[in-house]
Amino acid sequence: MLSRHWRAARSRLAGSRLAEDRGVTLAELMISMILTTILGTMAVLFFVGASHAGYKTVLTNQNSGDARLTLDSWTSMLRVAGWLDPTTQADRFEEVTSTKIVFYANLNNRSTAVSGTFTAPGATTKVVLMLRVSVPATGVGQLIEVVFQPDNTTVKSVRQLGFTAKKTGTQPVFQPYSRSGSPVDLTQLGCLSGTTPTAGLCLQSGQTGAGMLDPTIGTASLAVSSGPLRGNPALKVDKVLNQVGSIGISFTALDPSNTSSMDFASLASVSSGYPS
Template structure:
């Protein structure tokens, strides 16, 4: 019995003195590497997911603010010349709308003296597509000074947006609620008839026609969309009773999205 105990003790001592074999060391290193890689991948994935969530929330917040701002502006649409009542909307395509709004007459201040209403403000709202393959681009708002030619402000409100399931960004409706066809060739691009509604050019004091944004900057220049005299759509533009706005905000990788929509009822066109 005692001899067996001594032999077991000597065997354990011999094993302890032998140390770790090369095979054991390699197995240990491989397991450590695998566990370390899994830990790094977990933290990288968690960090990426968190960053993506932040960007998605930011895009959604920008989209909500854009929708509220644009809906409010369209509700204030007014006539450039109230005496003829023929120039409230200047251009409407699936991705752009140019109109005049009573932005200077929204004050709620009340005074005893009569104050003449301010002139209407020219506004252009548009989606500038920067990725033709996905249709994703920026939501841009242009506001002009009283001369309707000099730009007062250019705001890039949404950085990752696109049309919702093929719907137009801007869809006009008549006063009786019927959708106005935006596929009709009511515009001329140079000499080529194109889809949309464009007021006949030459309106007095209309300022810059077809305000457009360049691809590499926020510079505003006059585009080449004009009214198509062969398909005069002035009457359709004058009969607009509401404008639907619809777009989808996406994350930078275009993997998650959220749709936004609103309906702006157009006012009488006169300062309130």
């Protein structure tokens, strides 16, 4: 009797050990592999998404910082806009369109005499500020600054300050205001492109010492050449340009993927330009 019970107990123990040693079934192994793959894929996607978001944030912050520096630099330049010929005081601005402004500025030309009084300023510097549109369908382009040598013909420096920018809505990048504060109409055909009247304000060509007229930058490089815009003799805007008292600057900076944007705006008074 005892031997039968002992044999039965041994049989149950052996069966239990066999059940423990049999491992996992193929179905269990497949389910485990599928779950592991899903979890691994989710981890990789989360890591890639987090890395992409972080990289995009860095680029967006960099673009925003570049835009702020551009706005500050351009505003400071316009605030010291001066005359090409201080005697006539009629040529502070040579060209103003919705995306480009050509003017003369008193950059680094004020010296102080030993007595501590200011001496007469030297020649003004020709400056070009522009939004070079590289994607006409969206109006997106680069913010570029050109500074000339004293001869106003030879380029001293070309800086691409903002890499992805556009107009803010329908506002022009450069909006001139009269000394009374009224916006100057930039839609008037004050320029000629060849023989075609074109919107904008262009001073009559032929100024002594004006140098390169309508400095333009192509879409393929930063090379500067003379563009086609000249003053429209049928609609002289010399007096209009002479009465400009301030310039509004506005543009929208975009991140590289064009999914987020930030608007920037400033107003530069030029009525107190030195000399005025």
